[in-house]
Amino acid sequence: MRHDLQTIAAWIQPGAKVLDLGCGNGDLLKYLRETRQIHGYGVEIAEDRILGCIRNGVNVIQRDLEAGLAEFSAGSFDHIVLSQTLQAVHNTEAILREILRVGREGIVTFPNFGYWKNRWQVLQGHMPVSADLPYQWYDTPNVHLCTMHDFEALCDRLDIQILERVVMTEGRPVNWLRNLTGSLAIYRFRRRLA
Amino acid sequence: MNAAADRRIVVPQVAHFDTSLVLRSGAVLPAYDLVYEMHGTLNADASNAVLVCHALSGNHHIAGYHDPAEKKPGWWDNMIGPGKPVDTDRFCVIGVNNLGGCHGSTGPASIDPQTGQPWGSRFPMVTVEDWVAAQARLADRLGIHQFAAIMGGSLGGMQVLQWSIMHPERMRHCLVIAAAPGLTAQNIAFNDVARQAILTDPDFHGGDYYAHGTWPRRGLRLARMLGHITYLSDDVMGSKFGRLLRNGSFAYGYDVEFEIESYLRYQGDKFADAFDANTYLLMTKALDYFDPAHHVPGHSLSQALAPAKAGFLVISFTTDWRFAPERSREIVQALLVNERDVSYAEINSSHGHDAFLMPDPHYHALVGAYMNRISV
Numbered sequence: 381m382r383h384d385l386q387t388i389a390a391w392i393q394p395g396a397k398v399l400d401l402g403c404g405n406g407d408l409l410k411y412l413r414e415t416r417q418i419h420g421y422g423v424e425i426a427e428d429r430i431l432g433c434i435r436n437g438v439n440v441i442q443r444d445l446e447a448g449l450a451e452f453s454a455g456s457f458d459h460i461v462l463s464q465t466l467q468a469v470h471n472t473e474a475i476l477r478e479i480l481r482v483g484r485e486g487i488v489t490f491p492n493f494g495y496w497k498n499r500w501q502v503l504q505g506h507m508p509v510s511a512d513l514p515y516q517w518y519d520t521p522n523v524h525l526c527t528m529h530d531f532e533a534l535c536d537r538l539d540i541q542i543l544e545r546v547v548m549t550e551g552r553p554v555n556w557l558r559n560l561t562g563s564l565a566i567y568r569f570r571r572r573l574a
Numbered sequence: 575m576n577a578a579a580d581r582r583i584v585v586p587q588v589a590h591f592d593t594s595l596v597l598r599s600g601a602v603l604p605a606y607d608l609v610y611e612m613h614g615t616l617n618a619d620a621s622n623a624v625l626v627c628h629a630l631s632g633n634h635h636i637a638g639y640h641d642p643a644e645k646k647p648g649w650w651d652n653m654i655g656p657g658k659p660v661d662t663d664r665f666c667v668i669g670v671n672n673l674g675g676c677h678g679s680t681g682p683a684s685i686d687p688q689t690g691q692p693w694g695s696r697f698p699m700v701t702v703e704d705w706v707a708a709q710a711r712l713a714d715r716l717g718i719h720q721f722a723a724i725m726g727g728s729l730g731g732m733q734v735l736q737w738s739i740m741h742p743e744r745m746r747h748c749l750v751i752a753a754a755p756g757l758t759a760q761n762i763a764f765n766d767v768a769r770q771a772i773l774t775d776p777d778f779h780g781g782d783y784y785a786h787g788t789w790p791r792r793g794l795r796l797a798r799m800l801g802h803i804t805y806l807s808d809d810v811m812g813s814k815f816g817r818l819l820r821n822g823s824f825a826y827g828y829d830v831e832f833e834i835e836s837y838l839r840y841q842g843d844k845f846a847d848a849f850d851a852n853t854y855l856l857m858t859k860a861l862d863y864f865d866p867a868h869h870v871p872g873h874s875l876s877q878a879l880a881p882a883k884a885g886f887l888v889i890s891f892t893t894d895w896r897f898a899p900e901r902s903r904e905i906v907q908a909l910l911v912n913e914r915d916v917s918y919a920e921i922n923s924s925h926g927h928d929a930f931l932m933p934d935p936h937y938h939a940l941v942g943a944y945m946n947r948i949s950v
Contacts, residue, residue, distance in 0.1 A: 397913070419913065427936050430919050434887075434943040441906060451907040509750045 383551040384489045385411065387566050388461055391487060391544065392416055396458035399423065399483065401445055401469070401475070402465035405432030413438070423449070443499075446471050449478045457483040464512075466490045466531075467522045471527040476538055480571045485543070489566045492547070494527030494559040511550070512563045528559040582638035582655065584648075586611045586678060589715050595673075598863075601698030605687070608712050609678030610634050610670040613654060613884060614662035616716070622950035623718040624649065624660060624667045625709065625745075627726030627733035630801070630857045631849060633677035637662075638671035652933040657943035664950060665722060673708050674700040676855040682782060682852030695781030700856055702729075702864045708734045710744065722948050725749035726883075727930035728897060729857065732864045735905065738882035739866055747948055748884045749941065754895055754901035754928035755875050755908070756865035761896060765858040766802055768797035772851045781852050790851045795842035797854060802841050807893035807926035875904060876911035883914035886945045889937065891929035892922050917944070 385408045392398060395414045400409050402507055403422025406429075412418040422440040424430050433440035441451060447467065460483030462475070467490050469475050478484040491512035492498075498508035507517040515522065526534075528547070547562030548569050554561045588609050595603045616623060626636045637654040641645055654660045654667050671846050674697065682697035685691030713721070724745045726734045731753025738748050757765070772778060778787045801863040803811075815834040830836045847896070866878035886909055890902035899920050909916040921937045923929035929937075 405940075421639055421910070421916075430917075431936070431943055434940055434947070437947050439915050439917050441910075442920050443918075451903055451910055453907075453911060456910070512575075516616060 383403060383548055384463060384546065384564055384566050387490070387546050388463065388487050389547070391461055394418070397456070398458045398459045398461065399449075399452065400461045400463070401449075402462065402468075402478075403433065403438070403440060404429050404435040404436030406440060408461065408463065409433075409438045410436045425558050433488050445469060445475055448474060449482050452482045454481050455484065457489060459483060459485050459527075461487045463487070463489045464491070470523060472524050473534070473538065476534070476540065480538075484546050485568060485570045486540075487566070487568050488531075489564060490531065492528050492559065492565045493525045493548070494529065496560050497543065497562045497563070499560075504549065510563065528562065529566050531565065535569060536565075539572040540569045542567055542569045544568040577766070581644075581647075582613075583642065584611045584613060584635075584638040584640065586634060587798065588678065589712055591707055591708075591711060591715075593711075595704065595711075597698050597704045597891070599699045599703040601892075603673070603680070606680035606708070606782060607678070607684075608670055608680075610668055611636065611638075611648075612666060612668050612711060613637055613667040614664070616666040616718070616852045617950065620716070620718045621720070621722060622665050623713075623721050624665045624717070625713070625721050625724045625737075626654065626660075626667060626669045627705075627709070627724065627730035627737075628669065628672065629726070629728040629730045629895075630861065631798075631845070632730065633675060633852075634669040634671040634679075635677070636667065649931065652931075652949055653938065653941065659938045660725070660945055661942075665945070668716070670709055670712060672705045672857075674853055674860075676850035677854040681850065682781065682856065683850050692782075694784055694785040694852065697781075697852065697856070699859055701731050701860050702736045705733055705741065705847040706740050706785075706833075709733075709737075710741055713744070719744065722950050723747040723749060723945065725751070725908060726753070727751040728753060728927065729861055729864075732895075734862070735866060735879070736864070738884050739878060742881045742883040745884050745946070747823060747887070748882075748893070749887045749889070749944065750902070750905060751889045752897045752927060753888075753901075753905070754897045755867065755904050758901075762862050764800060764896075765862055767950075768800050769855055769858055770919055771796035771800070772855060775851075778818060778851065783851070791846045794849060794851045794854060795839075795846040797851075798845040798849075799842040801840045802838055804896045805927040807895065807924055810924045810926060813924070874908075876908040879905075879914075880912055882909070882912065882914055887915070887941070888916060888918045889930075889940065890920050891925070891927070892920060893924055894927045894929060896927040 398418045400422045409420040460479045501508040502511040546566040547558040549563040591667040635648040637648040637651040671677045674681045682693045686693045731750040734748045770795035775790035777788035778790040818833040867873045870877045890899035906918045
């Protein structure tokens with residue numbers, strides 16, 4: 381189980397209704413079902429991963445996230461998870477708005493571009509490659525990389541209230557100068573109450 | 575090795591029912607036969623039964639061969655059999671010819687015992703609800719209280735939906751493939767053109783052509799040709815036939831010139847010889863009438879599906895414009911509102927509506943994986 385998934389699992393209430401966007405083979409949902417008795421659905425676009433979900437006994441809906449979440453009605457989920465997918469989405473604002481529409485709370489994880497090793501590689505004249513950014517510039521699916529500061533600025537603009545934030549490097553939480561020392565950012569948020 | 579020796583022979587069986595069936599239309603069928611076939615072995619508590627519902631021109635012959643000389647196996651042989659996605663080593667898979675059919679179950683060509691004549695025009699209109707009611711009686715007869723799964727494509731998928739509404743306790747899983755929660759106006763329009771072709775054939779005689787010793791072949795042939803166009807995608811027609819000419823040059827006449835003409839006429843001829851026109855009329859009307867949302871307040875599909883308890887696998891095909899992916903998404907949405915377990919896959923295929931009958935590896939892997947998860 382990826383480290384960020386364990387953090388996410390800790391935030392999910394037992395028996396909750398969970399939607400996992402870009403759910404892969406459904407490992408998180410399967411884990412949550414077995415450990416927290418959640419009722420979950422995944423959304424995925426890749427054929428092989430949809431098959432993986434079916435093999436895992438996980439509900440999966442084939443859909444392109446870029447086109448929104450039309451089948452899902454407003455407020456129908458307790459938690460919506462977008463794990464290491466935000467940076468690969470084209471319509472970033474639209475998907476965050478859809479998360480706020482369909483879910484009570486959102487959980488988003490992404491590789492922090494502000495991590496010092498990334499900055500260092502850029503300073504050396506190269507695009508960063510690391511455990512959390514494991515692609516070369518020419519084969520990366522990532523189109524919208526950001527730093528934690530960038531993400532939080534967008535949240536502010538979209539009236540997103542950040543409830544909790546965990547930052548990790550090599551699987552361990554970091555607690556100081558996080559935008560510099562953290563490789564992976566994990567946020568829990570909801571719509572800001574008026 | 576002799577291919578015929580490998581053939582799985584299946585012997586169709588007939589169940590006779592003496593208890594009358596009150597149909598949705600209000601008409602009553604006093605007694606009837608259902609012909610069915612079974613693949614695999616029913617286990618002791620009958621928990622491994624799978625029901626396969628057939629589409630417009632289908633029947634109970636879902637897989638295997640009826641005899642060693644039969645030209646083609648049952649219509650879903652690539653899906654059903656030992657080691658296949660619906661594995662008959664685990665499941666006992668049952669195909670039933672629906673009421674009104676022309677392959678052994680009571681239909682318009684059957685003899686009405688009250689008159690000693692074929693039913694013909696007096697055979698009552700049957701609906702998807704009526705088919706499910708009749709299939710449920712067959713399940714009772716076979717001692718099957720709860721199916722492991724009920725599955726079907728197209729009109730067959732509609733029967734699966736209807737089962738989940740009428741008898742939510744009687745199946746654990748539903749596989750709804752290339753289906754829709756109701757036909758669109760365009761679909762009904764196609765069906766009506768097909769029916770008009772039959773109804774206006776001078777050999778039709780108001781449906782009593784049996785007594786006249788005629789067969790509305792021309793009408794049935796046209797109906798099938800039209801249907802075939804709608805089951806294929808523009809893409810697949812283009813790649814298969816394009817503008818190919820049979821003899822390489824224009825003949826400037828009305829005989830077969832383009833390959834697509836040859837194909838359609840062949841399909842039409844084959845069908846017109848083998849299928850009953852009254853059955854075709856009935857089946858297309860059953861399609862038109864199917865609309866579970868019609869019977870609930872506000873015509874809400876999610877409310878119509880509220881009784882459903884099963885887990886669902888819903889599958890559509892990208893180039894299917896007759897039962898388009900959007901229509902399957904409506905089913906998925908209604909199931910999500912009801913918080914049912916549901917998975918949905920949209921298979922990339924160039925084969926249009928016919929894709930549900932094709933042996934696409936990803937499609938078959940999904941069905942196989944889903945069936946494997948079902949405990950029996």
